[in-house]
Amino acid sequence: RTLRIGLIPGDGIGKEVIPAGRRILEALPASLGLKFEFIKLRAGFETFEQTGAALPDETVAILKSDCDGALFGAVSSPSTAVKGYSSPIVALRKKLDLYANVRPVKSVGGAANPIDMVIVRENTEDLYVKEEKTYDTPEGKVAEAIKRISQRASSRIATMAGEIALRRQKIRSAGSPSIHTSPLVTITHKSNVLSQTDGLFRSTAREALSAGRFTSVAVEEQIVDSMVYKLFRQPEAYDVIVAPNLYGDILSDGAAALVGSLGLVPSANVGEGFAIGEPCHGSAPDIMGQNIANPIATLRSAALMLEFLNEEEAAARIYAAVDANLEEGKLLSPDLGGKATTTEVLEDILRRL
């Protein structure tokens, strides 16, 4: 099978880590029967300065017509508004209907509170429909925002969470070590207060996860505030978390903080039959051009993309090689307290692969 992968380095360290993502895909053992074709695509602030568009139409068109998946590095967004500029990744999620944001968070072996979870965040609705208004009253201004929850979006995100839980089980059995032995999905909500909106999310997610193919998946639910408490005290209790947009946004940054460096945490933006792997970090202008950025978030993002292209075995190989590098702890980049360069970390992981 040949997979066509769009490569969008973007700005800053995106240009250093995306080539590492390409290298690990190319280095997968031939016995897996996977070949790759790479298509270099542009997006980001530098592209905006050169072409007037942060996300050229050509990039979107090629992703849609020619690619099976993509890797996105990071883009720099100016801290003050620049006329005509808006974030390309946000636009890309809309244009390709990438309705799920998937973020696995895994601790390095031997951690006191081991973590191996994935947060599956609904990416199209909830309070982020951005329908806000402000009006005057005799007592002063009042602002309101719409929180929209639909059965359709809740059902498809819960179904995806169930499928991810099953797939993680497969990846574990393909040799990627984990603290979990059986699949579990935890539904996050606040339906004790928001009985209609979060109530609909909760009941729809329960319904979707009661489908026959999920019989081996245990389903639990938890109110979002107590989930934060438990996430900090007992993170090993979570396997797959499914959440509406806002809670998912907050939980996923919080969970990422528990594992020590932004340079370790991958993500994927996923839609029907398409996935873009994207490290969670930004363009890191403070370390760019020095060959010291941690490539692991991108290597794991490449593996995550492969999961959504139904290449679990290839994904498991990459995860295991990364875990082995971290566990040995000899060749670590500076964000993890080591002295190794981007290239040295990559070479060590390629050797293990």
Ligand code: NAI
């Ligand atoms: P950042 O994630 O770029 O950096 C935060 C800190 O983490 C910095 O000290 C950086 O050196 C470090 N860091 C990040 N990735 C690392 C890696 N792979 N290895 C080692 N250290 C790493 O966030 P910051 O500084 O707030 O934003 C910088 C630029 O990136 C801004 O223009 C911002 O708009 C953009 N950004 C883009 C994102 C995206 O493309 N999805 C996400 C977040 C920020």
Ligand code: MG
């Ligand atoms: Mg966020």
